[in-house]
Amino acid sequence: MAALPHTDDLRKLFSKLIDGSHILHFHQVVDAYGHLSFRYPLDPDIFVMSRNIAPAQVSEIRDLVAYRVGDAEPLEAESPPGFAERRIHSEVYKRHPQVNAVVHSHSEAVVPYTISGVPLRAVSHMCGFLGANGLPVFDTADHMENSDVDDLLVRSENMGAHLAKHFDDGNNVTLMRGHGFTVVASSIELAVMRAVYTQKNASIQTTALMLQGVTGVTGGVKSLSKDECMASDKTTQWSLMRPWNLWVQEIECNKVYKKML
Known part of the structure; x- marks a missing residue:
């Protein structure tokens, strides 16, 4: 990471990226797979994510790699190997200048909504x-x-660009058939929170559908209205640091996770 000046503000972002990776693992949103990134605030054409390791194992600056948004290639030629799907991140950043953080997950709670035709709301x-x-x-x-390559992964600029278009209408989450989901946000904290609660929402909705199936209740699961979505999202963002600070404390007390900055 010698290509970027290690200012206090950048170190804080490095710390949040490590914490966020650990939080996502703690909540089982990611396992050995999945990743989190942020856009470099001093140059919007650069983003940072971990090298090709499990999120729980990200622990220090040398685990992080700076990439160019334009081609998803590392700034430094001697950078460690990166994720095959980093073009999920580069193409979202390229198309959506308001996005400053991205999470990609293979959550098993969410995947059924990518293949069943049942909309996740x-x-x-x-x-x-x-x-x-209902999410796209x-x-x-x-x-x-x-x-x-026909393996459902977003490896190429072509695939990443088509995925990025799914955020054009302002939605924050896109499902990926047989694969998982991608979340966008204006900050690391908000991206992590949205990823955690996307999984929680999927679990709640699945439980409700199962209850209906067992009891024979008909009429569909009652979801939030458009106005309720807007108002509740505003309230949740207002209280964002409450769960974030709790989650950081939880991972700091867990010996699985290490942070050495």
Whole structure:
């Protein structure tokens, strides 16, 4: 990371990236797979994410790599190997200048909503950011080019660009068929919170659907209205640092996670 000046503000972002990676693992939003990134505030054409290791193992600055938004290549030639799917992040940053943090997850609670045709909607007051209309589902099969690998991963600029278009209408989360989901936000803290609560919302909605199936209740699961989504999202963002500070304390007390800055 010698390519970026290690100012106090940048070190704080490094610390948040490490904490956020650990929090996502603590909440089982990620396991050995999945990743978090942030846009470098002094140059919007640079973003930072970890090298190709499990999120729980990210622990120090040498685990982090700075990439160019333009081509998702590292600033430093001798950088450690990166994630195959870093173009999820680069293409979102390229298309959406308001986005400053991205999370990608393979959450098993969410994947059923990528393949079943059942829309994932906000059903909890903590999840208004999901919206009332059902999340869009990105499918790699719709965008294959000859050079793309047919493994559902977003490896290429082509795939990343098509995924990034799914955020054009202002939605904060896009589902990925048979794969997982991607979250965007204006900060690391908000991206992590949205990822955690996307998974929670999926679990709540699935439980409600199962209850209906067992009891024979009909009429569908009652989700939040558009106005309720907007108001509850505003309230949740207002209280953002409450869960963040708790989650940081939880991971600091857990010996699985290490941070050496």
